[in-house]
Amino acid sequence: VFLITMAEVQKEENELVKPPMLTSVALRETTNQMEGGEWTHPLPIGCRASIKWRDGKHHMAEIIEKRQDEGAWSYYVHYVEFNRRLDEWTAGTNVDMTDVQKPNKKGPATDLTSSTDSTPGRKLTRNLKRRYDEINHVQKEEDEAKSALEKEHEEITKVKNIDVIELGRYEIDTWYFSPYPEEFSNTPKLYLCEFCLKYMKKRKTLCRHKTKCDLRHPPGNEIYRKDSLSVFEVDGKKNKIYCQNLCLLAKLFLDHKTLYYDVEPFLFYIMCDCDSHGCHMVGYFSKEKDSPDDYNLACILTLPPYQRKGYGKLLIAFSYELSKKEGKVGSPEKPLSDLGLLSFRSYWTRVLLEILRQHQGNLSIKDISTMTAIKTEDIIATLQSLNLIKYWKGQHIISVTPKVIEDHLKTSSRQPTLIDPEFLHWVPYQMDTKVKK
Template sequence: MLSRHRQRCNLLHPPGNEIYRHEDISFFEIDGKRQLTWCRNLSLLSKCFLDHKTLYYDVTPFMYYVMSKRDSAGCHIIGYFSKEKESADNYNVACILTLPQHQRHGYGKLLIEFSYELSKKEGKLGSPEKPLSDLGLLGYRAYWAEVIVELLINTSDELSIDDIAQKTSITHADIMNTCTTLQLFKHYKGQHIICLSDAVLERHEKTRNKRRRQIYPEHLIWKPPVFTRDQLRFY
């Protein structure tokens, strides 16, 4: 079956626009309406690994952002996330998956980081669609904690929740939940402040030292797609 597939399929990369390239990692943007069969197949593949995934046939309302690793043979898919073309709830991710053989190598966090870089380009706050898988929830919590603590460490000025949201594109609710989980809120002279404890700083340092990869925004060549009313009419 594999040899038959190789004879018929001559694609060496996902069928979309390459919008990011750094070292051996590339991201491709794919319109579910233009690449209907390919995106349906990707969604069906995801259903094998995501228990909660129910939508796999109706792919036209979504854009797909596929991360791949390049070598001399072409681009090999590592994972992807999908995103609604028009989200009433400002979700920046509808479905996210790192293929099992690539899990626990930092690629999940790379996908999450990339989704927030797109939100920054759009000038919007974003959050993933719920429910998340157990692994997805752990990944997001780790990302939010790392980004928020890193920002607080590197900023000498006082920061409000709104300041953090504008700088990171993380929603106010996700920031509040993360700060509460990390016990960053302290009561001081009649008001609540954000304070980094030694334990949080130590944990953050260990996480930062273990991190393998990151997204470099200067390598992202992308403008937010604009859709007309007719283009957002899905049948």
């Protein structure tokens, strides 16, 4: 069974920029006892309590939902110091009833402050706010509509509807809600065919399906094969059901993915580890067939059992090899997930450091972009994070010595396995421009 531990998640999240947590002083402003007595079940939604996790340690969590089964209460909780991927149902017996904090009915403060004001925290007057909105072309109606949609999405997806999936030889704990049809939701375990991704509620149904399913690899064209590594290109229009199933599977591990059924405008690149039993999916990325913003990647996922093995960087490297074939520079669609951002930063850092180490003589950012197919904005941001670039007389200047490069390479991730262009057999997608007569 593949499980993710609190320690692993904490290590990942220490590398991310996180919003400030509530201070211990603020938390103590709420009482951990009901007026006139101890807390008893059921606890109210919105309160916080110390919850015993699988590692035997207690962690502060917020109660999102509750249910009663045969007289026993259980709670769906969000651990306040960790990503939503660890949200789960837990038995009431895991709650420390001596450490419960009342829900904050007032809610978070909503004072509007100007991020551009020279006085920190200064409130905007009505006139100042209107002028600020006019200057910055703030579309109030669009913002309100977007905010309403985000709240609706958060409400719908706040509780995971599937706990575990069985995919090939792995049982995988899910991270997030995914909009599978209602009859397949709210089930502790979902069974998936690892080749066609059809989903079933019972193991015996999966066993029957295996005798009939003749797929041993993703549909579509195999465009890359070297040793046991293979990549298939799948057209969302030609293989609609497969791609929809893929998106539903991906949503179990991606918090903000919203595309599930409108797959026709996309191409999907499925990376597989192949053996005598077939080609087993390790991850995938998608890209628009026609991206006006030159995005070379729309969505990326490495399945949890294959994470921390270099497949994420391989998927990223593959997306840039396709961009080179197209003769374009590319960039991933924003915003990236937290793990996606970490993978891209790591990939960009390693590629740029290797370029700077190997190149002799003058080298411009545009030259690097042409060599790597990485967009100039991503190059500049990465070099700035490494303090290897300066802004002088209206232009960015790369300022680096061989020793500085070697020092950075020592602290960066190990040299990733690269995609070999000789084994890539692919022609860029051509949009149908024929006009009906």
